[in-house]
Amino acid sequence: MSVAPDTTAFAHALGAAVSRVHLPGSAGYAELTATYNLCTRLTPLAVVEAQTAQDVAAAVRVAGEHGVPVGVQSTGHGPWATMAGALLVATCGLDGLMVDPVSRVARIGAGVRWSAVIEAAAPHGLAPLCGSSPSVGVVGLLTGGGHGPLARTYGLSADRVLSFDVVTGDGVLRRASATENPDLYWGLRGGKGTLGIVTALELELVHQPEVYAGAVWFDAPDVPAVVRTWAQWSQLLPDQGTTSIAVMRLPAMPGVPPMLAGRTSVSVRFAWTGDPAVGEELLRAIRSVAAPLVDLVAVRPYAEIGIVHSDPEDPMPAVETHLLLEAFDAAAADQLLDLVGPQAATTQLMVEVRRLGGAVTTPLRGESVLGHRDAQWTVLAIGLGIPEIADLVRADARRIVDGLAPWRRPGALPNFHAGSGPDWALRVFGEDGARRLREVSLRYDPDGVLLGSRNVRDLPVGAATVATVEEELVLGA
Numbered sequence: 037m038s039v040a041p042d043t044t045a046f047a048h049a050l051g052a053a054v055s056r057v058h059l060p061g062s063a064g065y066a067e068l069t070a071t072y073n074l075c076t077r078l079t080p081l082a083v084v085e086a087q088t089a090q091d092v093a094a095a096v097r098v099a100g101e102h103g104v105p106v107g108v109q110s111t112g113h114g115p116w117a118t119m120a121g122a123l124l125v126a127t128c129g130l131d132g133l134m135v136d137p138v139s140r141v142a143r144i145g146a147g148v149r150w151s152a153v154i155e156a157a158a159p160h161g162l163a164p165l166c167g168s169s170p171s172v173g174v175v176g177l178l179t180g181g182g183h184g185p186l187a188r189t190y191g192l193s194a195d196r197v198l199s200f201d202v203v204t205g206d207g208v209l210r211r212a213s214a215t216e217n218p219d220l221y222w223g224l225r226g227g228k229g230t231l232g233i234v235t236a237l238e239l240e241l242v243h244q245p246e247v248y249a250g251a252v253w254f255d256a257p258d259v260p261a262v263v264r265t266w267a268q269w270s271q272l273l274p275d276q277g278t279t280s281i282a283v284m285r286l287p288a289m290p291g292v293p294p295m296l297a298g299r300t301s302v303s304v305r306f307a308w309t310g311d312p313a314v315g316e317e318l319l320r321a322i323r324s325v326a327a328p329l330v331d332l333v334a335v336r337p338y339a340e341i342g343i344v345h346s347d348p349e350d351p352m353p354a355v356e357t358h359l360l361l362e363a364f365d366a367a368a369a370d371q372l373l374d375l376v377g378p379q380a381a382t383t384q385l386m387v388e389v390r391r392l393g394g395a396v397t398t399p400l401r402g403e404s405v406l407g408h409r410d411a412q413w414t415v416l417a418i419g420l421g422i423p424e425i426a427d428l429v430r431a432d433a434r435r436i437v438d439g440l441a442p443w444r445r446p447g448a449l450p451n452f453h454a455g456s457g458p459d460w461a462l463r464v465f466g467e468d469g470a471r472r473l474r475e476v477s478l479r480y481d482p483d484g485v486l487l488g489s490r491n492v493r494d495l496p497v498g499a500a501t502v503a504t505v506e507e508e509l510v511l512g513a
């Protein structure tokens with residue numbers, strides 16, 4: 037039987053254990069519970085603004101003693117639960133960052149964003165493997181794998197982690213690496229916040245001072261030809277190239293260039309890590325389809341990698357839908373055009389198909405929990421989640437999921453599918469991964485103090501497999 041916590045006693049105990057506690061109604065609480073997806077509003081009992089790893093450990097211990105579950109947030113780019121009735125540990129104060137250019141390793145606090153690491157590594161010609169948006173948090177992204185713009189060359193961000201400092205649900209600060217607590221090391225690289233609150237990590241950097249990268253945009257009449265060409269072209273792309281295609285319907289709003297606003301367009305995103313002349317030659321197949329609206333692909337310092345996706349910086353309410361595909365062949369391209377091409381009636385602002393494969397398929401430092409490494413294609417649709425149209429957007433997203441069913445493979449990537457519960461866990465970790473995560477979680481968090489641990493606690497017994505779990509791929513609003 038669970039007993040409702042005595043919140044006054046809890047707040048007192050927290051205040052005695054850590055220096056910065058924010059309660060509902062305070063400015064600090066509002067700031068630290070803010071999210072990038074405005075559809076998910078966080079309402080925890082209290083927020084601990086951690087300044088040290090010891091703060092995190094103390095907060096987890098106090099919460100455990102009072103029967104209060106603990107969630108974690110850094111930048112708010114990936115909220116998956118409201119945290120009602122929970123304690124939120126905010127890590128943005130853990131902002132330590134050191135780059136060692138000789139060993140090519142960065143030591144990174146849990147509150148650091150990729151943009152800061154990119155900036156610190158750049159003078160040494162080094163690059164951290166970030167995702168599409170440098171504003172995202174390092175730990176949040178790589179605990180979910182981290183499929184970035186150079187993924188097909190260098191693999192996933194998680195594969196570059198040498199060690200984690202992590203507070204487990206029993207309130208103990210531990211180190212996890214290939215040789216220390218290897219079960220935690222296995223589960224933190226892809227298991228999101230299931231096993232602990234990471235306080236810092238050591239990340240290997242790659243030598244990539246410059247990259248031939250950017251995006252080429254085409255207007256509505258050219259969308260069909262570009263999508264069809266890209267479907268063939270991306271199959272043949274060597275691993276030095278990473279690419280995606282996004283059919284966009286961008287509204288006229290701040291941050292959207294006027295020539296892209298209020299029309300259907302398609303953006304081919306491309307990053308090439310090899311000889312730029314070869315990358316340019318390869319991209320000719322795309323550039324020659326039609327005259328681009330905008331062409332931003334050029335040799336750039338890695339520090340400009342965010343331009344490949346040009347993700348919006350400002351928070352918005354979003355309905356997000358993600359699925360994996362076995363193939364994206366000519367028939368799939370035609371189907372995508374029927375579903376979201378210039379003639380289609382869709383409410384999605386963006387539907388992106390990313391080419392995976394290459395180095396993504398091979399774990400670099402031993403096995404990790406991250407599943408679906410062999411998936412070759414991933415789809416992400418984003419629509420506006422404002423109450424007036426959210427139902428329409430969700431129905432439209434289901435139409436797209438159904439339409440792509442012949443090419444779908446079961447499962448999802450945790451970073452693109454911010455759900456919760458046992459069905460979610462089976463979908464993103466697979467049955468073996470979810471059950472092993474549960475075992476590790478029981479070892480380090482026997483009382484299930486971490487909110488993330490609860491996703492693997494109530495896994496169905498028996499023959500449930502990822503393929504039989506009913507799929508709810510449309511999230512938000």
Ligand SMILES: Cc1cc2nc3c(=O)[nH]c(=O)nc-3n(C[C@H](O)[C@H](O)[C@H](O)COP(=O)(O)OP(=O)(O)OC[C@H]3O[C@@H](n4cnc5c(N)ncnc54)[C@H](O)[C@@H]3O)c2cc1C
Nearest residue numbers: 110111112113114167168173176177182183229233234451
């Ligand atoms: C604009 C945008 C672009 C994106 N592009 C990509 C991409 O290219 N590739 C990709 O793989 N993903 C991408 N993502 C998804 C992103 O990686 C996840 O949403 C990630 O969880 C965000 O991490 P955060 O720390 O910034 O967000 P937060 O909301 O602060 O954290 C999200 C979750 O990360 C986990 N987490 C955060 N900090 C810790 C910690 N200290 N210890 C343990 N767990 C922690 C927790 O589960 C937490 O709930 C993108 C998201 C956005 C919004």
